[in-house]
Amino acid sequence: MQLHNLGIALRRQTDATAPLIRLNLTGRDGTHITASQIQLVCNFFVKLVVKAETDFQHTRTTEKTRNMPPFSFLLLLVLVGFQGHSCERFLHSDESAAQRMWPPEAKAFGGALYATCKMRASTKLPAGLPSVSGYVLFKQDGPEAPLQVQFLLRGFPEAEGRARAIHIHQYGQLAGGCDATGGHYNPRGVDHPGHPGDFGNFVPSQGGIRATRSADATLFGGESVLGRAVVVHEKEDDLGRGGDAGSLLHGNAGRRLACCVIGISSPIMWDKGLKKQQRSRN
């Protein structure tokens, strides 16, 4: 490509920059532009910059620059370079925005995330209440996949088959006992039992709970339950049917027996948990 052609190409591209400029502006205003549209325009600019630079080198060596005023050519290069630079920055932020919300472990485990919560009896456990321990384990195959949860708990009175509520609470804060975990984790401001961590009731058998359930909660993105707490309660959850204010807040599930903080883990615990459940079934 000669310098003369570059000028024409650039003018054509200048026409095509109108959408780019509009894209950037409307992007800020919040209107819908697909990432691929921006990518197309940006990719073109980046290629144009590379080509213009190569051609400039080439024409300089073949001394064909004399027909072109050097200043305007440099100005063109700067303009194109500026657009290309903006594009690179834009592309970079656009491409990684969603993925920045994913913990890097998701890549390591084929897109899935695993988490674990090591249950301990509340440090403020009133006398006479059972001391519950064990694990709550999480696996989610991707941001859109359902969250699977394994409950592997022990320490309940063997003789009694009383249902116990388990929920995710807001804070991963255990100093001062399980009350420090706050209320139910409720990112969308809805009534109980519509919270993402309202797991419902579990009836222990032989002093333990071994169960797998799926939940609406997620390990991905801004509403991730990572770093929040799982709480085991003294009583059964009334599932919002109690007819009082507490029922729509927490299901009147009573005092907090045990709690733990959800943290990222490898798949090892999850796989072990499944085997444990299988063994107990056989």
Ligand SMILES: [Cu+2]
């Ligand atoms: Cu609770």
Ligand SMILES: [Zn+2]
């Ligand atoms: Zn709830």
